[in-house]
Amino acid sequence: MIPWGAVPLLTCRDLRFSWPRTNATLTIRDFQVGQGERVFLCGPSGSGKSTLLGLIGGVLQPQGGELVVLEQSLSVLTPARRDRFRADFLGFIFQQFNLLPFLDPVENVMLGCAFSPLRKVRAMASGGTVRDEALRLLVALGLDARILERRGTGQLSVGQQQRVAAARALIGGPDLVLADEPTSALDAATRDGFLRLLLAECARHGAGLIFVSHDMALASQFDRVVALETSPSRQMEA
Numbered sequence: 001m002i003p004w005g006a007v008p009l010l011t012c013r014d015l016r017f018s019w020p021r022t023n024a025t026l027t028i029r030d031f032q033v034g035q036g037e038r039v040f041l042c043g044p045s046g047s048g049k050s051t052l053l054g055l056i057g058g059v060l061q062p063q064g065g066e067l068v069v070l071e072q073s074l075s076v077l078t079p080a081r082r083d084r085f086r087a088d089f090l091g092f093i094f095q096q097f098n099l100l101p102f103l104d105p106v107e108n109v110m111l112g113c114a115f116s117p118l119r120k121v122r123a124m125a126s127g128g129t130v131r132d133e134a135l136r137l138l139v140a141l142g143l144d145a146r147i148l149e150r151r152g153t154g155q156l157s158v159g160q161q162q163r164v165a166a167a168r169a170l171i172g173g174p175d176l177v178l179a180d181e182p183t184s185a186l187d188a189a190t191r192d193g194f195l196r197l198l199l200a201e202c203a204r205h206g207a208g209l210i211f212v213s214h215d216m217a218l219a220s221q222f223d224r225v226v227a228l229e230t231s232p233s234r235q236m237e238a
């Protein structure tokens with residue numbers, strides 16, 4: 001049951017995915033996320049957490065089942081429309097950040113709007129200009145002005161790069177943020193500060209959040225914990 005409003009943000013039913021040349025199948029029988037809901041997704045290494053985020057993000061195509069985001073079935077979209085849908089409504093924070101090291105932090109954050117006029121409009125509604133909103137987010141996520149003036153994002157520490165990656169995912173108020181182990185490289189104090197700010201920014205926009213982590217110390221800060229399991233037959237189930 002979804003206590004977060006009549007229309008679920010995300011519905012996965014009988015979702016099936018196998019990587020080529022492997023006998024492991026990810027099976028998601030019934031997984032829903034409500035609008036604005038914060039879900040902590042955990043499970044053993046190899047249980048399929050990153051794969052599930054790839055499916056929800058439309059980067060991977062399931063071999064069966066139903067995947068609906070904001071009442072839109074992803075399987076009926078052409079690849080180009082799926083890319084557009086992702087750019088408009090989803091924000092990704094990748095494990096490896098995927099930042100462009102030769103751009104400065106503000107330019108990296110602005111990239112979050114580069115493929116979506118809708119996100120640009122939303123960013124301007126919040127910040128005045130896309131650049132101002134990028135700056136606001138970076139400051140809200142705890143980066144100070146001296147760091148922002150440095151040229152290459154590649155010169156930043158891991159924790160600082162993580163904040164830039166989060167700001168890029170959040171700019172333009174995506175409806176669903178997908179975060180793949182974003183705190184795994186951070187020390188405990190930096191991790192706690194980062195999570196507090198990430199949750200606050202998601203709440204500010206009413207964004208739902210699926211946060212993948214092995215760190216169960218963080219689980220209590222979420223509305224719900226979902227664990228993927230790896231059974232002896234290498235079926236991965238939610």
Ligand SMILES: Nc1ncnc2c1ncn2[C@@H]1O[C@H](COP(=O)(O)OP(=O)(O)OP(=O)(O)O)[C@@H](O)[C@H]1O
Binds near residue numbers: 022043047048050
């Ligand atoms: N590109 C790929 N090609 C083939 N198999 C893959 C690929 N990526 C992942 N897999 C396989 O899919 C299964 C699930 O991997 P996935 O990365 O989704 O797990 P995970 O739960 O996110 O793991 P971790 O916690 O270690 O990040 C594993 O058996 C993995 O070997």
